[in-house]
Amino acid sequence: MAVKVRIPTPLQRITNGQGEVACEGKTVSDLLTDLERRYPGIRERICDETGKLRRFVNVFVNEEDIRFLQGDQTPLKDGDDVSIIPAIAGGA
Amino acid sequence: MSYMIGLKCRECGRVYPKEVVFVCEYCFGSVEVDYDYDAIKRVLTKAALASRPKSLWRYRELLPIDGEPTVGFFSGFTPFFRSERLAEALGVRELYIKDDSVSHPTLSFKDRVVSIALTRAKELGFDTVACASTGNLANSVAALSAWAGLKRYIFIPADLEMGKIVGSLIYDPTLVAVEGTYDEVNRLCAEIGAKYPWAFVNINIRPYYAEGSKTYGYEIAEQMGWKAPQHIVVPAAGGSLVTKIGKALKELKCLGLISEARTKLYVAQASGCAPIATAIKDRSDIVKPVKPNTIAKSLAIGNPADGYYATKAVLESGGWAESATDDEIIEAMKLLAHDRAGRDPARRVHRALHHRQRAQDPGAHHGPAGEGRADQADAGRIRAESRASAQRRRGQTPHLRGLTPLEEERTWL
Ligand SMILES: Cc1ncc(COP(=O)(O)O)c(C=O)c1O
Ligand SMILES: [Zn+2]
Numbered sequence: 001m002a003v004k005v006r007i008p009t010p011l012q013r014i015t016n017g018q019g020e021v022a023c024e025g026k027t028v029s030d031l032l033t034d035l036e037r038r039y040p041g042i043r044e045r046i047c048d049e050t051g052k053l054r055r056f057v058n059v060f061v062n063e064e065d066i067r068f069l070q071g072d073q074t075p076l077k078d079g080d081d082v083s084i085i086p087a088i089a090g091g092a
Numbered sequence: 093m094s095y096m097i098g099l100k101c102r103e104c105g106r107v108y109p110k111e112v113v114f115v116c117e118y119c120f121g122s123v124e125v126d127y128d129y130d131a132i133k134r135v136l137t138k139a140a141l142a143s144r145p146k147s148l149w150r151y152r153e154l155l156p157i158d159g160e161p162t163v164g165f166f167s168g169f170t171p172f173f174r175s176e177r178l179a180e181a182l183g184v185r186e187l188y189i190k191d192d193s194v195s196h197p198t199l200s201f202k203d204r205v206v207s208i209a210l211t212r213a214k215e216l217g218f219d220t221v222a223c224a225s226t227g228n229l230a231n232s233v234a235a236l237s238a239w240a241g242l243k244r245y246i247f248i249p250a251d252l253e254m255g256k257i258v259g260s261l262i263y264d265p266t267l268v269a270v271e272g273t274y275d276e277v278n279r280l281c282a283e284i285g286a287k288y289p290w291a292f293v294n295i296n297i298r299p300y301y302a303e304g305s306k307t308y309g310y311e312i313a314e315q316m317g318w319k320a321p322q323h324i325v326v327p328a329a330g331g332s333l334v335t336k337i338g339k340a341l342k343e344l345k346c347l348g349l350i351s352e353a354r355t356k357l358y359v360a361q362a363s364g365c366a367p368i369a370t371a372i373k374d375r376s377d378i379v380k381p382v383k384p385n386t387i388a389k390s391l392a393i394g395n396p397a398d399g400y401y402a403t404k405a406v407l408e409s410g411g412w413a414e415s416a417t418d419d420e421i422i423e424a425m426k427l428l429a430h431d432r433a434g435r436d437p438a439r440r441v442h443r444a445l446h447h448r449q450r451a452q453d454p455g456a457h458h459g460p461a462g463e464g465r466a467d468q469a470d471a472g473r474i475r476a477e478s479r480a481s482a483q484r485r486r487g488q489t490p491h492l493r494g495l496t497p498l499e500e501e502r503t504w505l
Contacts, residue, residue: 006283008286009286010115010116010117010120019286045118045119045120054119054120055400056103056115056119056120056121056122057120058279058395060279063276065381065395067380067381068381068383083279083283085279085282085283086114086115086120086282087120087395087397088114088115088120088121088122088298088397088398089114089115089278089281089282089285089294089295089298089397090224090274090275090278090281090282090294090295090330090393090397091229091294091298091302091329091330091331091332091393091396091397091398
């Protein structure tokens with residue numbers, strides 16, 4: 001169940017400079033738990049105190065924003081690409 | 093002399109040096125430029141302003157650069173005038189238009205943000221600039237970077253209007269047409285941005301870029317005789333313009349240049365892409381992304397970066413939002429054709445909105461922020477685009493709009 005996770009620049013310090021890491025999980029939520037196990041401290045940067053994804057973080061599974069899928073319960077399968085991207089980007 | 097202190101997270105208040113930082117490293121909140129307002133207050137007086145050239149750089153102290161401006165000497169200070177015919181048609185007593193459709197050099201308010209972004213990019217040592225765009229920003233980055241002698245990479249959705257594509261290509265950028273929506277182009281840029289030593293104007297140097305929209309607000313107040321209007325209707329895509337107009341008026345109040353800043357802000361979007369208007373009407377601080385489907389392509393951002401801040405600014409001001417269907421936008425284009433403010437569908441959106449809302453209060457102000465080149469938005473093209481939207485609605489793949497041969501285009505006229 002290897003899933004490739006793309007890490008945004010502000011979090012690369014926690015992943016020892018890596019922009020891409022391999023993780024596991026049946027859902028996005030599981031994946032975040034695994035990510036935290038491998039890179040302690042990363043979860044609180046992506047999620048707020050209540051465990052919800054932060055307002056200014058967008059997560060994509062392959063081509064799609066998880067808000068169009070099942071949020072953090074979006075299922076993952078082997079070979080999926082997950083991207084974590086700052087929401088504050090762009091503007092016409 | 094610089095009045096820019098540094099950057100500060102709008103959410104958690106963490107401070108950062110005035111370098112290439114665009115989100116808070118801790119909470120991913122938006123970082124904003126922080127100024128020394130006490131020092132600005134001492135120098136930025138009405139008398140000082142009166143003697144300065146009529147460009148956006150007259151508000152230089154309130155703009156995020158350290159040295160002297162190097163780009164966009166003729167941008168900004170666009171006409172501001174009372175529009176009686178439109179006021180009558182809309183049933184409003186007093187109505188003004190702030191007409192950025194004649195903005196130098198590319199006929200949209202994007203020349204404001206780009207002038208600032210490129211001046212700052214040079215200060216930060218970049219020799220290459222880039223952007224993700226729905227069209228207007230592409231044109232402005234292409235033109236002003238050519239002028240500034242910067243290399244340029246421009247990313248657009250492949251189905252942009254031909255006029256917008258030509259408007260960029262003439263300046264010889266590396267133009268990358270991506271099969272996908274603007275939001276997909278933007279995601280691509282956000283992901284590749286860090287890999288290249290480029291100043292992505294609306295990504296990694298966004299805090300500086302976004303400040304440029306404030307000049308729209310400063311000019312409205314100055315051109316009204318140092319007064320803030322009662323209402324301002326603003327078309328929104330990413331939501332930055334309306335947010336920064338609100339900020340501009342607050343700054344002028346804090347500097348003592350206007351006595352009140354109680355302007356109500358209104359957002360106008362196309363029904364086919366109204367994530368911000370929907371959040372405002374739900375009085376929600378959650379902006380749900382949408383898949384855009386509208387002829388108003390300059391406004392077709394389904395996942396607006398500043399949606400949250402725009403919603404907040406509008407609701408706190410006591411304003412509201414409305415969306416207009418493509419048919420209403422086209423009707424508003426016809427109405428506007430009898431006025432003098434141009435024909436970009438993006439701008440028709442807020443005209444249509446106003447038409448529908450029939451704002452009862454006097455002193456309403458309209459902000460058409462886009463260009464009005466007749467060749468880009470003629471009725472035939474609009475019809476063709478409507479057809480493309482309709483095809484998309486039916487699940488068919490529309491033509492690559494930018495590549496439709498002219499002959500075929502004509503059959504739609
Ligand atoms: C003509 C025009 N008006 C208004 C807007 C909205 O600006 P913002 O993205 O800051 O909301 C845009 C671009 O996005 C535009 O091109
Ligand atoms: Zn923060």
